[in-house]
Amino acid sequence: MIPFNKPFIIGKELTYIEEAVKSGKISGDGMFTKKCQQFFEQKYHFPKVLMTTSCTDALEMAAILCNVEPGDEVIVPSYTFVSSANAFALRGAKIVFVDSCHDNPNIDPVEIEKHITEKTKVIVPVHYAGVACDMEKIMELAHKHNLFVVEDAAQAIDSYYTFSDGTRKALGSIGHFAAFSFHETKNIIAGEGGMLAINDPQYFDRAEVIREKGTNRSAFFRGEVNKYGWVDLGSSFLPSEIISAFLYAQLENLEIIQKKRLEIWNNYQNGLSALQEKGFITLPDMPSYATNNAHMYYIVCRSYEERTNLIQYLKAQDIHPVFHYLSLNKSDFFLANNPEIDIPNSDHFTDCLLRLPFYYELSETEQHKIIELINSFFT
Amino acid sequence: MIPFNKPFIIGKELTYIEEAVKSGKISGDGMFTKKCQQFFEQKYHFPKVLMTTSCTDALEMAAILCNVEPGDEVIVPSYTFVSSANAFALRGAKIVFVDSCHDNPNIDPVEIEKHITEKTKVIVPVHYAGVACDMEKIMELAHKHNLFVVEDAAQAIDSYYTFSDGTRKALGSIGHFAAFSFHETKNIIAGEGGMLAINDPQYFDRAEVIREKGTNRSAFFRGEVNKYGWVDLGSSFLPSEIISAFLYAQLENLEIIQKKRLEIWNNYQNGLSALQEKGFITLPDMPSYATNNAHMYYIVCRSYEERTNLIQYLKAQDIHPVFHYLSLNKSDFFLANNPEIDIPNSDHFTDCLLRLPFYYELSETEQHKIIELINSFFT
Ligand SMILES: Cc1ncc(COP(=O)(O)O)c(/C=N/[C@@H]2[C@H](O)[C@@H](O)[C@@H](OP(=O)(O)OP(=O)(O)OC[C@H]3O[C@@H](n4cc(C)c(=O)[nH]c4=O)C[C@@H]3O)O[C@@H]2C)c1O
Ligand SMILES: Cc1ncc(COP(=O)(O)O)c(/C=N/[C@@H]2[C@H](O)[C@@H](O)[C@@H](OP(=O)(O)OP(=O)(O)OC[C@H]3O[C@@H](n4cc(C)c(=O)[nH]c4=O)C[C@@H]3O)O[C@@H]2C)c1O
Numbered sequence: 017m018i019p020f021n022k023p024f025i026i027g028k029e030l031t032y033i034e035e036a037v038k039s040g041k042i043s044g045d046g047m048f049t050k051k052c053q054q055f056f057e058q059k060y061h062f063p064k065v066l067m068t069t070s071c072t073d074a075l076e077m078a079a080i081l082c083n084v085e086p087g088d089e090v091i092v093p094s095y096t097f098v099s100s101a102n103a104f105a106l107r108g109a110k111i112v113f114v115d116s117c118h119d120n121p122n123i124d125p126v127e128i129e130k131h132i133t134e135k136t137k138v139i140v141p142v143h144y145a146g147v148a149c150d151m152e153k154i155m156e157l158a159h160k161h162n163l164f165v166v167e168d169a170a171q172a173i174d175s176y177y178t179f180s181d182g183t184r185k186a187l188g189s190i191g192h193f194a195a196f197s198f199h200e201t202k203n204i205i206a207g208e209g210g211m212l213a214i215n216d217p218q219y220f221d222r223a224e225v226i227r228e229k230g231t232n233r234s235a236f237f238r239g240e241v242n243k244y245g246w247v248d249l250g251s252s253f254l255p256s257e258i259i260s261a262f263l264y265a266q267l268e269n270l271e272i273i274q275k276k277r278l279e280i281w282n283n284y285q286n287g288l289s290a291l292q293e294k295g296f297i298t299l300p301d302m303p304s305y306a307t308n309n310a311h312m313y314y315i316v317c318r319s320y321e322e323r324t325n326l327i328q329y330l331k332a333q334d335i336h337p338v339f340h341y342l343s344l345n346k347s348d349f350f351l352a353n354n355p356e357i358d359i360p361n362s363d364h365f366t367d368c369l370l371r372l373p374f375y376y377e378l379s380e381t382e383q384h385k386i387i388e389l390i391n392s393f394f395t
Numbered sequence: 396m397i398p399f400n401k402p403f404i405i406g407k408e409l410t411y412i413e414e415a416v417k418s419g420k421i422s423g424d425g426m427f428t429k430k431c432q433q434f435f436e437q438k439y440h441f442p443k444v445l446m447t448t449s450c451t452d453a454l455e456m457a458a459i460l461c462n463v464e465p466g467d468e469v470i471v472p473s474y475t476f477v478s479s480a481n482a483f484a485l486r487g488a489k490i491v492f493v494d495s496c497h498d499n500p501n502i503d504p505v506e507i508e509k510h511i512t513e514k515t516k517v518i519v520p521v522h523y524a525g526v527a528c529d530m531e532k533i534m535e536l537a538h539k540h541n542l543f544v545v546e547d548a549a550q551a552i553d554s555y556y557t558f559s560d561g562t563r564k565a566l567g568s569i570g571h572f573a574a575f576s577f578h579e580t581k582n583i584i585a586g587e588g589g590m591l592a593i594n595d596p597q598y599f600d601r602a603e604v605i606r607e608k609g610t611n612r613s614a615f616f617r618g619e620v621n622k623y624g625w626v627d628l629g630s631s632f633l634p635s636e637i638i639s640a641f642l643y644a645q646l647e648n649l650e651i652i653q654k655k656r657l658e659i660w661n662n663y664q665n666g667l668s669a670l671q672e673k674g675f676i677t678l679p680d681m682p683s684y685a686t687n688n689a690h691m692y693y694i695v696c697r698s699y700e701e702r703t704n705l706i707q708y709l710k711a712q713d714i715h716p717v718f719h720y721l722s723l724n725k726s727d728f729f730l731a732n733n734p735e736i737d738i739p740n741s742d743h744f745t746d747c748l749l750r751l752p753f754y755y756e757l758s759e760t761e762q763h764k765i766i767e768l769i770n771s772f773f774t
Contacts, residue, residue: 229477
């Protein structure tokens with residue numbers, strides 16, 4: 017059986033968990049949480065990072081930091097995971113869904129501009145498959161209209177964007193805030209886990225408070241105040257040290273993981289390119305400003321029916337590819353409060369995009385088996 | 396050094412984490428999450444249990460399930476952790492703080508009744524130190540005024556309440572919902588972790604949806620629908636399997652842990668009772684309807700100054716007792732939007748209550764040292 021995803025232990029995950037327990041602290045914000053935060057801050061130049069229990073929770077922190085409230089509008093791609101929208105809906109915002117680009121699932125800046133109104137407060141670009149959205153255009157729109165940008169970088173660890181002047185920045189370091197995921201389907205995993213990057217120093221203190229149940233507990237534990245209390249809204253966004261210890265062991269092996277994933281990605285791309293040339297499927301498109309973090313390998317079929325048949329064909333051989341998001345403008349929750357709208361590119365990816373098995377331990381033999389079967393399905 | 400708290404590994408915590416990874420699933424709602432849920436449902440007769448990332452998050456789920464919204468009032472003791480209030484403040488509720496009983500920190504039902512208005516929607520009894528609030532009276536008030544009861548059972552695992560007709564029920568199984576914590580300071584730990592007990596079947600389905608980011612993903616993975624989508628508000632409330640695996644190993648040793656904690660508790664109670672008789676301190680009071688889950692051992696000093704001196708005296712011997720909550724009606728966040736109010740019993744516990752070191756690995760020698768020093772401080 018070749019599953020879509022498979023979690024893995026790569027280094028000292030269990031040793032570090034044991035160490036955390038022995039150190040006398042496994043609640044949030046212990047030694048391993050700090051090590052993870054430092055790792056990310058140093059490697060990707062995020063001004064500040066706070067580990068969270070999930071990317072969803074990091075998005076919720078961002079929504080509170082942006083002071084999103086009823087009456088505000090938040091622009092989100094329709095082709096994304098529910099959390100990109102839900103985190104803002106929880107604060108009472110009106111979600112304004114816009115379309116993907118024609119040739120890739122990322123949000124279309126032209127469509128964003130069309131949907132900006134006086135009530136717009138936030139734009140949420142989602143870097144699908146770890147491939148950068150057109151951040152230069154998006155940041156220009158944000159500056160022009162005085163909007164927050166919250167990058168949904170759930171899939172975008174270790175990926176970059178190059179501006180037209182040649183400057184290259186890590187995804188997640190460009191908007192005001194960025195949310196990452198360490199869900200088991202991501203490059204670096206902790207089962208469930210996430211982090212928030214805070215790129216504007218004026219939000220450092222409040223972010224810390226919101227993450228600690230609305231208290232100044234972090235300042236207390238640094239010895240800055242002699243008791244801590246309730247000072248703001250907040251939640252318990254901080255992960256157990258058990259999670260951070262596991263994650264840190266993965267981070268120590270980031271380069272090994274990324275090298276392996278890139279090999280898998282390239283094998284897929286090479287092995288399936290003939291099918292693209294023959295017009296059977298479309299392969300991922302890498303814009304010149306983006307890098308490839310090998311988060312995901314997807315193909316786009318010509319129709320929903322063909323994709324369904326391909327899934328069945330591969331499942332019969334015990335290979336488990338999976339479709340992905342469902343246009344959120346067609347969800348029950350959205351339609352309960354909003355009229356129907358037409359978002360065609362998002363619908364196309366909803367119907368035709370297929371993710372192939374992709375995980376650290378996927379062997380070359382397995383990769384070749386998958387590639388061969390897909391080729392034989394079409395030809 | 397004798398710290399206030401010390402996390403511990405007692406059984407197969409690490410083996411189970413490894414097993415979870417090998418099973419192919421460490422994201423939420425895997426095998427160990429289900430085992431934990433079943434354990435609690437069977438042992439304490441909760442109709443349904445859902446594991447969460449923290450007690451705070453379980454309280455937030457309850458707030459969404461109660462449809463708390465701006466304009467609603469929620470009654471919360473002033474002497475509690477921030478989260479008991481914050482979870483409802485996040486939904487826009489007005490928090491109405493009421494006082495503790497005179498002789499113990501639990502919420503006073505007489506005070507609750509005085510504060511019920513037409514806008515009241517929820518009462519949040521907090522079972523301080525795992526000792527039951529007067530649930531019979533509280534449930535009567537709730538029925539009379541058609542209110543929700545959300546038990547903050549953060550500290551109340553393995554504790555019971557006996558009704559006047561002799562029926563005995565586990566804490567957390569009496570209100571509509573109950574939130575528990577597995578924070579490292581609790582009896583059973585996962586660093587950070589929690590669960591929601593849902594005691595009314597009409598909320599089972601929605602609870603599952605809210606916990607899964609507002610999607611019907613749980614139904615999808617049971618095969619009840621052929622794709623999942625956005626159907627409600629929600630968040631990612633589900634813990635990593637790594638957390639549940641750790642927790643399950645602790646649960647397998649629940650009886651051993653509880654036996655040991657009860658011994659520690661009784662040693663403190665016996666060793667300090669002479670000081671109570673002499674009027675120096677007050678020891679915990681156990682109402683006839685409550686059981687003792689040995690979550691915490693606290694003493695109540697005669698004054699803030701005396702408590703401060705005692706803390707300093709013990710710290711000089713490298714023993715680390717800690718005070719606890721600060722009356723929430725005096726917090727910056729509350730006072731920013733509300734007038735000053737007087738809540739005297741809560742202030743008394745804020746100033747005078749002291750928690751003594753209490754953890755599974757606290758040795759008899761250490762216990763006796765602490766007891767002797769406290770005795771020598773006063774006499
Ligand atoms: C009823 C109730 N409801 C909900 C939840 C949520 O559970 P989740 O965590 O699962 O979401 C909890 C959980 N609370 C636990 C602890 O019980 C709580 O004490 C505190 O623990 P800490 O690690 O912060 O530290 P500590 O060891 O309690 O004290 C350390 C120093 O801090 C000083 N202090 C303390 C307080 C509290 C405060 O307001 N102000 C303050 O200046 C006292 C000391 O010197 O917070 C934890 C999360 C709860 O009890
Ligand atoms: C941009 C973005 N923003 C925010 C976050 C939040 O991160 P946190 O988790 O850290 O909070 C994420 C994270 N998402 C991950 C996955 O990427 C996502 O795919 C999904 O993974 P699943 O385990 O559910 O399953 P799967 O393997 O993706 O598919 C399994 C089957 O489910 C069918 N399916 C799938 C979807 C998605 C859907 O809507 N409807 C649907 O019927 C397809 C298959 O048959 O959810 C995860 C949390 C994100 O991507």
